[in-house]
Amino acid sequence: MIWAGLLVASASCYAFKLAGLSIPQRWLEDPRIQRTVPLIPVALLAALVGTQTFSTGHHLVFDVRAAALVVAVIAVVLRAPFLVVVAVAAATAALLRLVQL
């Protein structure tokens, strides 16, 4: 099942890339498309930040990941590189768990 989803998703992503190079320009130049498509990643990434910080499965939870997110926000505001943002968030969660024990 994982493989099937993985291959279908990869093929879909490739299809979007190829479509941009191949289909007639005027289709994609419609102002509504130009305006809407860049908003999709904004909404999806924000939703991912929210759900992956404050939930486990179906349940809303408030745990060390919230503190990790705050640290990540600070790192982003300070324009830290990608890996640093991820690393300080993980380190924050790991340290807080260690202290809780």
Added chain:
Amino acid sequence: MASAAYAISFGAISTAAGLSLIQTCALSVLMFTGASQFAMVGVFGAGGSVWAGAVAAALLGSRNALYGLRLSSLLSVRGWRRPLAAHFVIDETTAMSIARDDLELSRFAFWATGFALFTFWNMGTLIGALATHAISNPKVFGLDAAPPAAFLALLAPRLRAREPLAIAIAAAVVAIVALPFVPVGVPLLIVALLVLLYGLLKR
């Protein structure tokens, strides 16, 4: 080098999410578009169905069509080169290519960035996956806090105006409110549908 570091975190997050080493590497070879890959393994790792992850990945990949549109006149690739060029149509290659004034330089930048990134991206993925494979409990290392930070870092450069910022906040709130009532991963699809309606219906 930044892309290799970024790929290392993908390899680590994907393996911690429960994908095998080969599946993780296959994603980097076949999908080769960062945000989509992170979304796919993020949804799966949170307990969502692989199909919810696949839809989220595909939706995030839709922006590459607009990059392709911008590149098509610059590159004017035909024949066997077009399917190859398509695989490299991502944020970084587009940025490097359209930043050049000269058409020749633009094309060179596209292909050079594409091949270099593809190499570093896949090497980084393998390193991150191998390192995480050796860890028995990823939670001890805070790896469950890594995906939200990764998504935040991907999101931040897109928030430089008021409208995207408002949409981001609204999307996060809607997704969290919907979460207890629908299968894992579905809040993302609700948010995607709402933003499509907003964009297409707004005057």
